[in-house]
Amino acid sequence: MIEINNISKNFGQVRALSNCSLKIADKAMMIIAGGDGAGKTTLLKSIIGLIIPDRGQVLINGQLPKTQKKYFGYMAQQFSWYKNLSVDENMILSATLYGMNKDEAKENCARILKFVGLYQFKKRLAGKLSGGMKQKLALAAALVHEPKFLLLDEPSTGVDPVSRQELWELFQQVNEQGTTVIITTPYFDEVNYCREIILMNNGRILINSSLADLQKQNKGFNLEDIYFKLTEKGE
Numbered sequence: 001m002i003e004i005n006n007i008s009k010n011f012g013q014v015r016a017l018s019n020c021s022l023k024i025a026d027k028a029m030m031i032i033a034g035g036d037g038a039g040k041t042t043l044l045k046s047i048i049g050l051i052i053p054d055r056g057q058v059l060i061n062g063q064l065p066k067t068q069k070k071y072f073g074y075m076a077q078q079f080s081w082y083k084n085l086s087v088d089e090n091m092i093l094s095a096t097l098y099g100m101n102k103d104e105a106k107e108n109c110a111r112i113l114k115f116v117g118l119y120q121f122k123k124r125l126a127g128k129l130s131g132g133m134k135q136k137l138a139l140a141a142a143l144v145h146e147p148k149f150l151l152l153d154e155p156s157t158g159v160d161p162v163s164r165q166e167l168w169e170l171f172q173q174v175n176e177q178g179t180t181v182i183i184t185t186p187y188f189d190e191v192n193y194c195r196e197i198i199l200m201n202n203g204r205i206l207i208n209s210s211l212a213d214l215q216k217q218n219k220g221f222n223l224e225d226i227y228f229k230l231t232e233k234g235e
Contacts, residue, residue, distance in 0.1 A: 001026060002047060007056030009042055016042040018203040029175045031191050032184045034200035040184035044151050048072045073147030077154050079134045083127030087118055087137055090126055098145040112140045116170055132163025150174055152183045168193050188223040206230050
């Protein structure tokens, strides 16, 4: 269980988060949608302890995020692995950073690379991968230690439509295996891949609901239309 209790965060004069509260159940498949500057990344980084809120508190199973880091897998917006290392070398590096021994690292890396479809490319330099393949490598590196919580920051931004579909199928498979998956996106159509939906704007949570409830309450459900109605009202 992830509990976000009334957190706020400012960066100078910019308010990134404003009194955000949220509970995320284990095994949730949640999307956090919103435009640029909505606060999505700040909220995600607050959950894993990369950002400390100015006010409020985040708890992971009743504990502060800094004590629970081994349970997190995190994929940043920008590709952050070493372009001059091979796919396999990057994976081994990720595994060793989580304390795995050589044999355990090799076994886990091979299994995860097969899962994401990169095993046949394991000797290719990361810098030579396509955009979609780089995202699959970043996903694989985040999964190598079998995290309980997988947090992905705009993972489908900038990839081709086929890779985008493949990535979402992988995210859903990870969730089906029992992992809590939390994904940020600027693409409102992607909410249909998830069960729980958070809609943000200007650092505030506008909607915290399930996809099923939103579809039930809104005939011809379209999150983009709902977003513009809420923001036009200044909510």
